[in-house]
Amino acid sequence: MEWFSQQLINGLALGSIYALIALGYSMVYGVLRFINFAHSDVLMLGAYAAFFIAPAIEKIIPLPSLTGALLVTLLSALICAGIGILIEFLAYRPLRSRPKLTVLITAIGVSLFIEFTCQHKAVFGADTKPFPQLLPATDFHLAGLVVSSNDLVVVLVTALLLAGLWFIVHKTKNGMAMRAVSFNQQAAALMGVNINRIIAFTFGLGSALAAVAGILYALKAPGIEPLMGVQPGIRAFIAAVLGGIGNLPGATLGGLLLGLLETFAGGISGLSSYRDGIAFAILILILLFKPAGLLGKATVEKV
Amino acid sequence: MKNNLLSSQADVQRVAESKDGICALDQAIKRGLLLSLVIGGGILGLSGCGPGGGGDTILVGEFASLTGKEATFGISSHEGTLLAIEELNAAGGVLGKKLELKTEDDQSKAGEPANVVNKLISKDGVVAILGEVASSRSLEAAPICQQNGIPMISPASTNPKVTETGDFIFRVCFIDPFQGTVMANFATNTLKAKKVAVFTDVKSDYSKGLAKFFKEGFTKTGGQIVSELDFNGGDKDFKAQLTAIKSAAPDAVFVPGYYTDVALICIQAKQLGLDVPLIGGDGWESDTLVKIGGGAVEGHYFSTHYSSDAGSPKVTAFVAAYKKRYNGKLPDAMAALGYDSAMFLADAIKRAGSTEGAKMRDALAATKEFDAVTGKIAINGQRDAVKSAVILQVKGGAFKFVETVAP
Numbered sequence: 049m050e051w052f053s054q055q056l057i058n059g060l061a062l063g064s065i066y067a068l069i070a071l072g073y074s075m076v077y078g079v080l081r082f083i084n085f086a087h088s089d090v091l092m093l094g095a096y097a098a099f100f101i102a103p104a105i106e107k108i109i110p111l112p113s114l115t116g117a118l119l120v121t122l123l124s125a126l127i128c129a130g131i132g133i134l135i136e137f138l139a140y141r142p143l144r145s146r147p148k149l150t151v152l153i154t155a156i157g158v159s160l161f162i163e164f165t166c167q168h169k170a171v172f173g174a175d176t177k178p179f180p181q182l183l184p185a186t187d188f189h190l191a192g193l194v195v196s197s198n199d200l201v202v203v204l205v206t207a208l209l210l211a212g213l214w215f216i217v218h219k220t221k222n223g224m225a226m227r228a229v230s231f232n233q234q235a236a237a238l239m240g241v242n243i244n245r246i247i248a249f250t251f252g253l254g255s256a257l258a259a260v261a262g263i264l265y266a267l268k269a270p271g272i273e274p275l276m277g278v279q280p281g282i283r284a285f286i287a288a289v290l291g292g293i294g295n296l297p298g299a300t301l302g303g304l305l306l307g308l309l310e311t312f313a314g315g316i317s318g319l320s321s322y323r324d325g326i327a328f329a330i331l332i333l334i335l336l337f338k339p340a341g342l343l344g345k346a347t348v349e350k351v
Numbered sequence: 352m353k354n355n356l357l358s359s360q361a362d363v364q365r366v367a368e369s370k371d372g373i374c375a376l377d378q379a380i381k382r383g384l385l386l387s388l389v390i391g392g393g394i395l396g397l398s399g400c401g402p403g404g405g406g407d408t409i410l411v412g413e414f415a416s417l418t419g420k421e422a423t424f425g426i427s428s429h430e431g432t433l434l435a436i437e438e439l440n441a442a443g444g445v446l447g448k449k450l451e452l453k454t455e456d457d458q459s460k461a462g463e464p465a466n467v468v469n470k471l472i473s474k475d476g477v478v479a480i481l482g483e484v485a486s487s488r489s490l491e492a493a494p495i496c497q498q499n500g501i502p503m504i505s506p507a508s509t510n511p512k513v514t515e516t517g518d519f520i521f522r523v524c525f526i527d528p529f530q531g532t533v534m535a536n537f538a539t540n541t542l543k544a545k546k547v548a549v550f551t552d553v554k555s556d557y558s559k560g561l562a563k564f565f566k567e568g569f570t571k572t573g574g575q576i577v578s579e580l581d582f583n584g585g586d587k588d589f590k591a592q593l594t595a596i597k598s599a600a601p602d603a604v605f606v607p608g609y610y611t612d613v614a615l616i617c618i619q620a621k622q623l624g625l626d627v628p629l630i631g632g633d634g635w636e637s638d639t640l641v642k643i644g645g646g647a648v649e650g651h652y653f654s655t656h657y658s659s660d661a662g663s664p665k666v667t668a669f670v671a672a673y674k675k676r677y678n679g680k681l682p683d684a685m686a687a688l689g690y691d692s693a694m695f696l697a698d699a700i701k702r703a704g705s706t707e708g709a710k711m712r713d714a715l716a717a718t719k720e721f722d723a724v725t726g727k728i729a730i731n732g733q734r735d736a737v738k739s740a741v742i743l744q745v746k747g748g749a750f751k752f753v754e755t756v757a758p
Contacts, residue, residue: 194622323591324583
C-alpha cells in the first residue's frame with residue numbers, strides 16, 4: 049500500500065511536468081492547427097536562460113529563495129517568449145499560406161537546428177551542466193511517504209498556469225481574438241483582428257510556458273544539456289494528443305495519465321526496461337477507442 | 352553503405368593484386384571510385400608508403416568523447432594521452448622518430464566512433480589507435496581496427512567483449528568480471544551487506560556487463576539480490592524504480608552507470624529516503640558527479656583504476672607532471688589510463704623495432720610486466736590487462752582512497 053501511494057505521488061509529480069509542457073503544445077495547436085516541434089527546444093533554452101541568469105540575480109537576491117526563483121523564472125520566460133516570437137517570425141510566418149505539412153516539416157527543422165547549434169562548443173557545448181538550486185528544497189515525510197517540495201511546486205504551478213491560460217483564452221480580448229483566429233483566420237482578419245499580432249502573442253505565451261516547464265524540469269533533475277527537451281517533449285506531445293489536442297484541460301489530463309502509467313510500469317521489477325513500451329501500448333489502446341483523445345471533440349472534415 | 356564499402360574494398364584488392372598498381376589506381380580514378388582510393392591510401396600506408404609510415408614522425412590516432420554526455424572521460428583520457436606523447440617526444444621520441452597524436456572527437460555518440468576511426472585509418476594513415484573509454488564506442492571501432500590490421504589500445508573500456516573482437520585489440524585497464532567481483536566482495540566484506548539491489552542502465556554494454564558479474568560474484572559470497580531494476584541512460588526521472596528498490600529494503604544498491612545518470616539517481620534516492628550506500632564502478636569517476644549530485648553523492652563508494660593519493664613514486668611523478676601541464680588540475684583514473692595507453696604503445700613499438708601492425712601486435716601481446724601509473728600490467732591470453740583495482744569513497748566533495756584490491 050505504501051509502495052502504491054508513493055508511486056502515485058511520483059507519477060503525479062512526473063505527470064504534472066508533462067502536463068505543463070503539453071499545455072504549450074496544445075495551445076499553439078488550438079490556434080494554428082500545427083504542432084510546434086521546436087517547443088521542447090524552447091524548454092531547453094528556458095533552462096539555459098535560468099542557468100545563465102541565476103548567478104547574476106544571486107548578486108542582488110540570495111538564492112535559493114522564493115523571490116529570487118520568481119525573478120529568474122520571469123526573466124527566462126520573457127527571453128523565451130522573445131525567442132518564440134522570433135522563431136514564428138523567421139520560420140513560420142513566411143510559410144503561413146503554404147500547406148500545413150510544409151510548416152510541420154519546418155518545425156522539425158527548427159527543432160533540430162536549435163538542438164545541434166546549442167551542442168556546439170561555442171554555444172552551450174554538449175556536456176551536462178549542473179543546474180543551480182533556485183528554490184529552498186525540503187522533503188516532507190508523512191507516514192512513510194515522501195513528497196519533495198519541488199514536486200509540490202510543479203503541481204501548484206501547473207494548476208495555476210492552467211487556470212491562468214483558461215482565463216486568458218476565455219475571458220480576455222486577446223483570448224477572444226485567439227479563438228476567432230482558431231475558428232477561421234480569414235474571417236477573423238476581415239473582422240479587424242490583427243492576425244500577425246495574435247499569432248505572435250500565442251507563440252510568445254506558449255514559449256513562456258515552455259521556459260517555466262524547462263526550469264521546473266531542471267529543478268527536478270539538476271543536470272541540463274542541449275538535448276534535455278527531447279524526451280519530455282515527445283511525451284508531452286503524446287499527452288496532448290491523448291487528452292485531445294487543442295484542449296487545455298485535456299492536455300493536463302493526458303500529462304498526468306502518462307506520468308502515472310510510466311511510473312507504475314517503471315516500478316515493477318523485471319519490467320522496468322519496458323517502461324515506455326508499456327505506457328505507450330496503453331496509450332495506443334486508448335486512442336483506438338477514442339481517436340480524438342479523451343476530452344477532444346471528434347470533428348467531421350468536409351471534403 | 353555497407354555494400355558500398357565491401358565493393359570498394361574488393362576494388363582495392365584488385366588494385367593491390369594487379370601487377371601495375373599505379374596503372375590500376377589510375378583506372379580507379381577514371382572510374383570515379385574515390386572511396387576506394389581513400390581506403391586504398393590507408394592500406395598502402397601500412398606497407399610504408401602512406402602518410403603515417405614515412406617521414407620522421409610516427410602518426411598515432413586517438414578517438415575520444417571530447418564533448419557530449421561523457422565529455423569529462425574523453426577530455427581526461429585525451430589530456431593523459433597527450434601528456435605521455437609530449438613526454439616521449441621530449442625524451443627523443445621512439446625509434447628515433449617523433450610521435451604525432453591525431454585526435455578525433457566522437458561526441459559521446461553511437462555511430463561517430465566508426466566514422467572517425469575510419470577517417471583516422473584511411474585518410475590520415477595512423478599506425479595505431481588509442482581509445483575509447485566507453486565500452487559501447489570501443490566495440491564500434493574495434494572491428495574496423497581489426498580488419499585493417501591496426502593495433503588498438505583502449506585506455507578504459509572494461510567490457511570483456513572489446514578485446515574479444517580480435518588479436519589486434521588490447522586494453523590497459525582491468526575487465527568487468529574482475530571489477531564486478533571486487534565490488535561484490537566489498538559489499539559483503541566491508542559493507543557487511545546481505546541484501547543488495549541492482550539498478551542497471553539497459554542502454555549501455557558497460558553497465559549490463561558489470562551488473563551481470565556483480566550479481567554472479569555477490570551470490571557466490573552468499574549474498575542475495577533482492578531487486579533488479581533498469582533505466583535508460585539519459586532518463587531524468589528514476590523515482591519509480593527507486594521506490595520499488597526502497598520497498599525491497601536492501602543493505603546497499605549497486606548502480607553501474609555513468610556519472611550524469613548516477614548523480615541524478617543519488618539525488619532522487621536521497622529525496623525518497625533511500626539512505627543505504629550506493630556503490631558503482633569506474634563510470635562514476637568525474638567531477639561532474641559531485642557538481643550535479645552535491646550532498647546527495649556523499650558517502651557512496653565506487654571501484655576504479657587508480658587513486659592520485661595512492662602514494663607510489665610513479666603516481667607521484669605523474670600527478671606532478673599532469674598538474675604542471677594542466678594548471679594544477681588533479682588527474683583522475685581516465686587521465687592516468689590515457690597516459691598509460693600511450694606509454695604502453697610506445698614501449699611496444701620500441702620492443703617491436705617497427706611500426707608494422709603485426710609486429711606491434713606481437714610485442715603488445717608479449718607484455719609480461721609493464722610498469723604503468725595505474726599499477727603493473729601483464730597482458731593475458733585474451734589481451735586484457737591483469738592488474739589491481741582501488742575503491743574510493745565520495746567525501747567532502749572529493750574522492751578518498753579506501754582500499755586496493757589485488758587481482
